[in-house]
Amino acid sequence: xxxxxxxxxxxxxxxxxxxxxxxxxxxxxxxxxxxxxxxxxxxxxxxxxxxxxxxxxxxxxxxxxxxxxxxxxxxxxxxxxxxxxxxxxxxxxxxxxxxxxxxxxxxx
Amino acid sequence: xxxxxxxxxxxxxxxxxxxxxxxxxxxxxxxxxxxxxxxxxxxxxxxxxxxxxxxxxxxxxxxxxxxxxxxxxxxxxxxxxxxxxxxxxxxxxxxxxxxxxxxxxxxxxxxxxxxxxxxxxxxxxxxxxxxxxxxxxxxxxxxxxxxxxxxxxxxxxxxxxxxxxxxxxxxxxxxxxxxxxxxxxxxxxxxxxxxxxxxxxxxxxxxxxxxxxxxxxxxxxxxxxxxxxxxxxxxxxxxxxxxxxxxxxxxxxxxxxxxxxxxxxxxxxxxxxxxxxxxxxxxxxxxxxxxxxxxxxxxxxxxxxxxxxxxxxxxxxxxxxxxxxxxxxxxxxxxxxxxxxxxxxxxxxxxxxxxxxxxxxxxxxxxxxxxxxxxxxxxxxxxxxxxxxxxxxxxxxxxxxxxxxxxxxxxxxxxxxxxxxxxxxxxxxxxxxxxxxxxxxxxxxxxxxxxxxxxxxxxxxxxxxxxxxxxxxxxxxxxxxxxxxxxxxxxxxxxxxxxxxxxxxxxxxxxxxxxxxxxxxxxxxxxxxxxxxxxxxxxxxxxxxxxxxxxxxxxxxxxxxxxxxxxxxxxxxxxxxxxxxxxxxxxxxxxxxxxxxxxxxxxxxxxxxxxxxxxxxxxxxxxxxxxxxxxxxxxxxxxxxxxxxxxxxxxxxxxxxxxxxxxxxxxxxxxxxxxxxxxxxxxxxxxxxxxxxxxxxxxxxxxxxxxxxxxxxxxxxxxxxxxxxxxxxxxxxxxxxxxxxxxxxxxxxxxxxxxxxxxxxxxxxxxxxxxxxxxxxxxxxxxxxxxxxxxxxxxxxxxxxxxxxxxxxxxxxxxxxxxxxxxxxxxxxxxxxxxxxxxxxxxxxxxxxxxxxxxxxxxxxxxxxxxxxxxxxxxxxx
Numbered sequence: 001x002x003x004x005x006x007x008x009x010x011x012x013x014x015x016x017x018x019x020x021x022x023x024x025x026x027x028x029x030x031x032x033x034x035x036x037x038x039x040x041x042x043x044x045x046x047x048x049x050x051x052x053x054x055x056x057x058x059x060x061x062x063x064x065x066x067x068x069x070x071x072x073x074x075x076x077x078x079x080x081x082x083x084x085x086x087x088x089x090x091x092x093x094x095x096x097x098x099x100x101x102x103x104x105x106x107x108x
Numbered sequence: 109x110x111x112x113x114x115x116x117x118x119x120x121x122x123x124x125x126x127x128x129x130x131x132x133x134x135x136x137x138x139x140x141x142x143x144x145x146x147x148x149x150x151x152x153x154x155x156x157x158x159x160x161x162x163x164x165x166x167x168x169x170x171x172x173x174x175x176x177x178x179x180x181x182x183x184x185x186x187x188x189x190x191x192x193x194x195x196x197x198x199x200x201x202x203x204x205x206x207x208x209x210x211x212x213x214x215x216x217x218x219x220x221x222x223x224x225x226x227x228x229x230x231x232x233x234x235x236x237x238x239x240x241x242x243x244x245x246x247x248x249x250x251x252x253x254x255x256x257x258x259x260x261x262x263x264x265x266x267x268x269x270x271x272x273x274x275x276x277x278x279x280x281x282x283x284x285x286x287x288x289x290x291x292x293x294x295x296x297x298x299x300x301x302x303x304x305x306x307x308x309x310x311x312x313x314x315x316x317x318x319x320x321x322x323x324x325x326x327x328x329x330x331x332x333x334x335x336x337x338x339x340x341x342x343x344x345x346x347x348x349x350x351x352x353x354x355x356x357x358x359x360x361x362x363x364x365x366x367x368x369x370x371x372x373x374x375x376x377x378x379x380x381x382x383x384x385x386x387x388x389x390x391x392x393x394x395x396x397x398x399x400x401x402x403x404x405x406x407x408x409x410x411x412x413x414x415x416x417x418x419x420x421x422x423x424x425x426x427x428x429x430x431x432x433x434x435x436x437x438x439x440x441x442x443x444x445x446x447x448x449x450x451x452x453x454x455x456x457x458x459x460x461x462x463x464x465x466x467x468x469x470x471x472x473x474x475x476x477x478x479x480x481x482x483x484x485x486x487x488x489x490x491x492x493x494x495x496x497x498x499x500x501x502x503x504x505x506x507x508x509x510x511x512x513x514x515x516x517x518x519x520x521x522x523x524x525x526x527x528x529x530x531x532x533x534x535x536x537x538x539x540x541x542x543x544x545x546x547x548x549x550x551x552x553x554x555x556x557x558x559x560x561x562x563x564x565x566x567x568x569x570x571x572x573x574x575x576x577x578x579x580x581x582x583x584x585x586x587x588x589x590x591x592x593x594x595x596x597x598x599x600x601x602x603x604x605x606x607x608x609x610x611x612x613x614x615x616x617x618x619x620x621x622x623x624x625x626x627x628x629x630x631x632x633x634x635x636x637x638x639x640x641x642x643x644x645x646x647x648x649x650x651x652x653x654x655x656x657x658x659x660x661x662x663x664x665x666x667x668x669x670x671x672x673x674x675x676x677x678x679x680x681x682x683x684x685x686x687x688x689x690x691x692x693x694x695x696x697x698x699x700x701x702x703x704x705x706x707x708x709x710x711x712x713x714x715x716x717x718x719x720x721x722x723x724x725x726x727x728x729x730x731x732x733x734x735x736x737x738x739x740x741x742x743x744x745x746x747x748x749x750x751x752x753x754x755x756x757x758x759x760x761x762x763x764x765x766x767x768x769x770x771x772x773x774x775x776x777x778x779x780x781x782x783x784x785x786x787x788x789x790x791x792x793x794x795x796x797x798x799x800x801x802x803x804x805x806x807x808x809x810x811x812x813x814x815x816x817x818x819x820x821x822x823x824x825x826x827x828x829x830x831x832x833x834x835x836x837x838x839x840x841x842x843x844x845x846x847x848x849x850x851x852x853x854x855x856x857x858x859x860x861x862x863x864x865x866x867x868x869x870x871x872x873x874x875x876x877x878x879x880x881x882x883x884x885x886x887x888x889x890x891x892x893x894x895x896x897x898x899x900x901x902x903x904x905x906x907x908x909x910x911x912x913x914x915x916x917x918x919x920x921x922x923x924x925x926x927x928x929x930x931x932x933x934x935x936x937x938x939x940x941x942x943x944x945x946x947x948x949x950x951x952x953x954x955x956x957x958x959x960x961x962x963x964x965x966x967x968x969x970x971x972x973x974x975x976x977x978x979x980x981x982x983x984x985x986x
Contacts, residue, residue: 026131027138045135045160046167049128053174070141074134075127 010043010051011060012094015087018061018079025074026052052077060086128171132164165488173494183501190502200474201506204467208510210870211463212557213517218456218863220522220549222449228548229440229539231364233304238436239404241271241394241411243429253394255379256387257418257426261394264414267407267433268396272299273377275392276368278644278809279350280839289644289839290332291370292350294377302397303367310344310359313376323378326355330363331541332372350375351648364542367440368393387425395436408433444790445537447940448860455612455867460556462608462871464564465601466878467506471568472598473885483575492573499569500562507561511553518553519545525859532842533855567597595886599918602875602882606922607929609868609875610959614930615937616861616868617951622941623861626789626854629942630684633721635846639820639827640682642841644809649837656806657737659835664714666830667814672823675720675815679713680807682846683721684789686853687811693798695753696763696775708749709787709797710766712807717799718744718782720815728760728780731801741776741804747784749796766798776800789853792942813846820845857941872959875922876966883915883970894974895982908975915967923959927952 017032018024024032029052030043055061060083066076079087136157143153161167194201232238241261243253253261255273262271274295281288300312313325326348328337337343346357355375383389398407411431419426482495526543534540571594643663650656660678667676681688693706715731718724726747735742743764750759759778767773776798784794802810816823824843831838842849851858887894894907931947938946 025134025138027135031142044162045132046162046170049132049135049167050170050174053128053171057174068138072134072137072141073130074138075131 008090008093010047011055012087012090013041013043014048014051014055015060015079015083015090018077019084019087023064023066023076023078025068025076027074029077055083058086059083125168125172128168132161132168132171136161136164166491169491169494186498186501187505189498190505193502194505197474200470201509204470204506205509205513207463207466207874208507208557208560209513209517211460212510212514212553212560213521214456214867214870215453215460215556216514216518216545216549216553217521217525218449218453219552220518220545221525221543222453223546223548223552224543225537225539226441226446226449228542229437229537230303230367231305231362231542232367232436235437236435237398238303239268239396239398239407239433240436240439241268241396242432242434243390243415244432252390253392254387254390254425255383255392256385258392258394259384260418261411261414261431264417265407265410267398267402267410269399270298270302271394271396272296272302273392273394274299274368275377276371277375278646279373280644280646280837282349282352282837288336289642289841290350290372292373292375293368293371294375296377299374299395302395303365304397305361305365307359308362309341310357312359312374318376318378320378320380323376324353324355325358325376326350327359327361327374328357329361329366329371329373331366333360336372351646366537366539366541367436369440369537387422404433404435440539444940445856448856451615451936451940452860452863452867455615455864457556458608458612459867459871459874460560461563462605462612462874462878464560465605465608466874466881467560467564468568469598469601469878469881471503471565472571472594472601473881475568475572476594478572479575482572486575495573496569499572500565503565503569504558504561506565507557507559508554510560511557514553514557515545515550518549525863529859530852530855533852567601571597598882598885602878602918603922603925605871605875605878606919606959606963607926609871610923610926610955611930611933612864612868612871613955613959614927614934614951616864617955618934618937618944618946618948619861619864619941621948621951622937622944623854623857625943626857626941627851629786629789630846630850633683633846634815635850637816637820638846639812639814639816639823639843640846640849641812641827641843642809643812643831643838644841645838647808649835650808653737653806656808657803660714660802660806662834663812663831666834667812667827670814670823670826670830672816672818673814674817675716675813677714677717677720677813678802678807678810679717679813680711680810681709681787682811682813682849683785683787684850685811686788686790688787690795691766693753693796694765694767706753707796708766709795710800711787711797712800712802712805712810714802720813721785723785724783725780726783727758728778730780730782731799731803735801736803739804741774742779742801743776744780744782744799745778746782746794746797746799748794749798750781752796764798776805789850790942872962875959876962879915879918879963880966880970882918883911883967884973886914887911887970887974890974891977891982894977895979898977898979899983904975907977908971911971911974912964912967915963915971919960919963922963923956926959927956 013033014029017029017036021028021032026045026048030045030048033041033043052061052063056063056077060080061077062080063075063077065073068074136154139157139160140150140153143156144150148156158164228235241253243257253273258271258273262268265271272295274293277292277294279290279292281290297313297315297318300307307327308330310327312327313323317323317325328343333339333343343357343360347354348357349355350373355373361374398404408431411433415426415429415431419429485495486492522543522545529540574593645656645659650659664676664678667673670676688709688711690707691710693708695706713731715733715735718730725744728744730744731742745759745764750757753759754762759781762778763775764778765773765775782799785797786792786794787797788795814820814823814827821843827843828840831840844852897907898904930952935946938944
């Protein structure tokens with residue numbers, strides 16, 4: 001059964017973003033999701049940061065402070081080995097969800 | 109990994125806090141930068157970034173809780189905050205903590221005595237695995253077996269690791285001051301290993317010391333060691349003389365091993381070969397420890413088969429005999445004690461509920477005052493769950509402080525319970541001496557304290573959250589009026605308090621009434637004018653019936669000759685004394701129906717007994733001096749006996765005997781019928797009774813009743829002297845007035861009744877305070893409305909009536925539901941007592957009136973204040 005909550009979707013987006021881009025700070029994650037989705041998805045900061053910290057506590061991502069290209073200190077996140085495994089699970093679960101929803105929509 | 113980080117976060121909360129802030133700030137800075145890069149002026153870019161980000165404070169809170177340092181760290185912060193809040197309203201805090209202390213304290217005391225007496229009376233490892241095994245003929249709680257059957261059980265059963273046997277024996281201890289009558293328990297050597305107990309000092313005896321002739325060693329019970337030897341460890345190796353035989357003390361059992369609770373000495377049981385083959389003398393108690401994995405049910409099933417096998421092999425003695433396997437604990441506790449305790453603990457938990465309702469009402473009132481604070485915190489971004497947690501932390505803290513106070517109150521209460529118990533009675537209650545505030549009690553107190561905190565806090569906390577933010581902030585700190593919902597809740601709590609108090613008061617009243625009538629059952633005998641004591645004849649000295657009869661004749665003659673003595677009689681059982689056993693009854697020329705047993709009380713009395721106790725002989729004759737060992741044995745029977753065994757017949761002339769199966773006892777001819785007399789205090793269904801003449805059937809163990817017109821206790825020294833002149837070696841037990849003797853039988857009941865009354869009074873007081881609180885609050889909130897009413901021409905009496913009517917509604921609702929509750933529960937009390945009906949109309953109506961009076965009294969002050977409101981002032985103040 002697919003785990004089909006919205007929280008899971010946000011986690012998936014973040015994990016996927018980090019898998020593709022290496023290390024990114026929170027703002028970078030927001031921008032990436034926005035542009036990669038063709039401006040369709042806009043992540044709320046109020047949900048993003050709690051999610052980032054929760055995932056860090058779960059050991060899926062790790063963080064360190066580094067300088068941005070404009071010489072500003074920011075906290076960068078990157079995927080851990082455990083996070084890569086979690087990404088696979090989340091992706092699979094999401095695929096199931098999409099498949100399931102499609103099947104229901106096509107039914108008629 | 110995550111858990112470790114959460115844990116380390118604990119120690120660097122400020123650092124974590126700063127880090128989150130920096131991270132969020134960086135985000136805003138980056139967004140501003142980008143805005144500027146896209147051509148916005150710096151100010152606009154910044155505004156745009158902030159707007160986009162939303163409320164940074166609330167995001168920070170949520171990130172922080174995701175960091176889950178919250179689990180420990182923020183709880184601690186909550187506790188500190190809660191403590192500060194409580195300090196800020198000391199009146200509320202002190203009142204709440206005091207009421208909680210009383211509620212929790214009472215529960216702590218009852219529970220710790222219940223824990224010691226009922227739940228863990230013996231320090232026997234895995235007590236639930238220890239059972240008693242008994243032959244069962246007439247169903248009852250009699251646990252008794254014959255020796256030969258015991259031997260067969262041990263051989264034929266597989267459910268038990270071991271079976272042990274014991275039997276009680278009265279002995280006299282001589283050679284050290286006054287002769288003393290002691291209770292000894294003869295046990296097989298494995299008795300101690302079945303129970304898995306170790307002696308406190310010294311050792312227990314082994315198999316080699318359980319052989320006839322080698323068995324002269326004794327183990328002391330703790331209580332007797334303390335009483336008789338002052339707890340001197342040098343008692344080991346000492347010689348004591350029991351029934352003219354010398355024993356060496358080899359060990360002392362620990363305080364926590366009062367089993368059987370009346371035992372003074374444990375002696376090795378060394379049966380002769382002949383005794384081992386006896387199947388008719390059923391006077392042995394069998395204890396066993398179940399093998400691992402065997403349930404009581406399985407053991408019971410196995411023993412039923414063993415019983416059938418034995419019944420086939422020995423039909424003359426074992427036909428219709430089954431075997432009962434029961435937990436040892438059931439036998440130790442008896443029937444009434446656990447019931448009393450359950451009743452009391454239930455009542456005391458009711459008190460705790462009343463306390464909770466009271467504290468909840470205080471919290472409601474306080475919640476109203478705190479609305480601005482809560483509104484402010486909500487406005488600043490605190491989530492509902494966060495505030496709820498904070499409020500509940502406060503309640504839990506109150507509960508814990510209440511627990512601390514409760515332990516003090518409980519300790520004090522327990523101390524009172526302990527010192528009020530007569531030592532004579534405490535001796536016979538296994539576990540009584542173990543009562544203490546132990547770990548289990550502590551855990552129980554903390555548990556109910558946390559429960560009480562949450563129960564009393566949850567409704568007010570949820571109510572406190574239901575606020576209209578905008579209105580609240582607009583109104584500022586003025587106008588703290590409760591919502592209709594809040595009023596309804598407060599009313600419900602007040603009604604619940606009254607209802608619980610009504611139920612408790614009814615229960616306590618029924619119990620007290622029952623106790624009172626039971627205490628006065630025997631009044632017609634003038635029990636305060638009768639001296640009673642017990643005598644047990646040592647069989648070694650009084651080995652013939654002639655010697656026994658002579659003792660009674662001589663001793664009674666001496667006593668009757670004493671100045672001031674009007675009567676001196678003996679009886680195995682005095683009226684209402686709950687002594688004496690049921691015996692099998694045989695009627696000559698009447699076939700017994702298998703499976704249907706005839707039984708009767710068997711009461712040997714001296715010939716003047718009926719006269720002294722004013723029991724009329726309604727037919728035939730009484731005993732007289734002419735009845736002796738040389739004449740035909742005679743018997744007098746009770747009216748109930750006639751009704752049961754000779755309905756519509758004249759019993760006089762029929763012959764009966766009570767010796768049980770295969771008895772050699774001679775037949776006794778019924779010569780008279782005595783008026784029905786109750787020998788029990790507890791049981792109001794009369795048992796058939798047969799009286800024998802002690803001059804023909806002398807008892808070995810009996811009660812003397814010496815009647816006088818003066819103070820019976822003043823008679824005691826001359827009674828002692830008179831008896832010593834007959835036999836200097838015979839000990840007297842329990843020299844008391846008959847009144848004292850009867851009252852001691854009911855110590856447990858008196859205890860339970862007193863504690864129930866205390867519970868009820870506490871509940872009543874709290875309910876009165878509850879009504880007062882609700883009404884005072886109502887008047888406070890409605891001062892303005894009352895002012896308007898008065899200004900519009902309402903008379904003061906109208907206001908008074910209006911407020912009292914409100915109080916009346918609360919009381920009526922509480923009284924109504926309380927009476928229903930009481931009616932439902934009162935049979936629990938009534939079942940325990942004699943002479944009480946669960947629907948006693950006098951008690952129910954008296955209590956309805958009393959509760960109404962209490963509640964009107966407690967709402968009188970607020971109502972008067974309302975009627976004295978100055979309309980001008982009330983209107984101006986808002």
